[in-house]
Amino acid sequence: MGNSRKTRNTRKIAAIAAGALVVGIGATYTLASWNDSEWVWGGAGGVPGVGTSTFEVRQNTTSPFSDVEPSWANRETNSGGGLTFTAGAITLSPGDTIYAPVALRTTSDSAAATVTLNQAVPATAVTVVDNSQDLWKSIRVTVYTEKRTTPAGPTHTCTAANAASWGTPLISDVTLDTAASTTQTLDAQAGSTQHYCFALRLPATLQAGLTATSLDALQGRTIAPAWEFRSVSG
Structure with a gap:
């Protein structure tokens, strides 16, 4: 037992x-299992691989056109850069036309741009003499434009002798409150320059819709129109 x-x-x-x-x-068995992880990240060689593009357009109002770097600037609010008009801009007589150039292009690290010229508005912080805006309503504006490969200047100078040689105007002999209906393209990375030639004319006859009853009533007046070039990336 x-x-x-x-x-x-x-x-x-x-x-x-x-x-x-x-x-x-x-x-x-549990304690002795092997583990293996693989990681990836958005980039390579210590450089981020995901980010946003840069978009920047600059202007150049030198006359005659100069492509040196200090000539290009960002002026993104009204009143912006000052146009250099031909002689007699502040002493217009009926029938006179004055001219001024401006150029636009993207910066060296920017995406491409599509540009639209808006209608003129009064420049901010500028004192003018124009009762009833009769001079503003009288002035007629024409804008010529030409696209050139950087750093070339315009084919023709922005003067009375050469303005018509620019070809079909962007806008032609219209009031200051008229916007352009077509757009221009600026190549990416400063790849092209869009040149514009502004021509402002004081008609030799009194325009309709004015308070003034004669051209003589427009003497001694001043205006300060400002234009916006609205740029959109793409």
Whole structure:
């Protein structure tokens, strides 16, 4: 009888030991598993690979046109850069026309641009003498334009002798409150220059819709029109 009890106890111990062995093997398998992770990021060589483009258009009002770097500037609010008109701009007589150039292009790190010339508005912080805006309503504006590969200047100078040689105007002999209906394209990274030639004419006859009853009433008046070139990337 004693031997039978010993035999049963031995079997229990063996069974317990076998169970422990199974548990032990399971635990060892979990602890000994291998892991491998792979990461990627948006870029390479320490340089970010995701970002936004740059968009910037600058103007140049030198006359005659000069492509040297200081001639280009950002003037993004009214009244902007001053146009250099031909002689007699402040002493117009009926029938006179004055001319002034401006050029636009993108910066060297900019996306391309589509440009629209808006209608003139009064320049801010500039004192003028123009009761009833009769001079403003009288002036007629023509704008010629030409696209050139940087750094070339315009084919023709913006003067009375050469303005018509620019070809079909962007706007032609219209009131100052007239916007252009077509757009121009500036190539990316300063790849092209769009030249504009503004021609302002004081008609030799009195225009309709004025308070003034004669051309003589327009003497001694001043105006300061400002134009916005609205640029959109693309």
